[in-house]
Amino acid sequence: MTLTVPPGDFAAYLFDCDGTLVDSMPLHYAAWCQTLDAWGCVFPEDLFYAWGGRPVAEIIASLNEQQSLAMPVDEVGRLKEERYQELLPKLTAIAEVVEHVDEAYGRVPLAVVSGSTRESVTASLDALGLLDRFDALVCAGDYANAKPHPEAFLLGARLLGVPAQDCLVFEDTDMGVAAATAAGMAAVRVPPPWAR
Incomplete structure (x- = not known):
């Protein structure tokens, strides 16, 4: 699987968790x-x-x-x-996405923006040794309007102190990509398991 990253210099990366960072x-x-x-x-x-x-x-x-x-x-x-x-x-990481985490870690701020509970996100990331890579976690309960509403991604950008238009989002769902687009952010589409 090759991820198509849009051109440009991005000041922050925002990652969905389930189906994007982790093959959960x-x-x-x-x-x-x-x-x-x-x-x-x-x-x-x-x-x-x-x-x-x-x-x-x-x-x-x-x-x-x-x-x-x-x-x-x-x-x-x-x-x-x-x-x-x-x-x-039984959980595994999605290697091609984690490569982008590794490449950006320490260079730009990173956040996870998920529709899952904080308990679930934290457990998944911790199980794979990824939790410490992220400067912020935005999870269910942190916002009122779920994806495809842009609220969760806009909150992620605010927590990182980066303007929305300077953020790059990694997402595996249509709703997530729509939320990123509505937030004014560029997005990388992560293919579903059967397309990898």
Whole structure:
């Protein structure tokens, strides 16, 4: 896989986490399936990937609505996170993206901007020895409007003290790229697992 980086000098790099820095999407999907099975909820894999970047609570609420279920959002979210944590030993990094982290580390400020919980992001990055590379983490709960709204990326830029137009975003979802574009940032599209 070769990532196409737009031309220019960027003053900061912002990275999505799941599916961008870490190859966690298959593990998240397994955790979802194991958790939702207890409520008789079905989460098709194509829908899971289409909803990449959406906050956990929003996913559960949408599944409840679609399937006329009443799953307790907080409990399901907690159980899903516990199952994901159990799968962390299987987690791998996405090498081509981590190369950009290594190249930029110490040269420009770096942030992770994710729709996942801080607990999940921290655990994933820590499991791969990447947590200390980032100057800021922006996670679910830090902002009101999820991707494709630009709020999370704009917050990341503010925390790094860099104007939005000087930031480069690495993202694996359409919603994430749309959020970066709406924030006035250039973006690198990371292909999904089946396209690598």
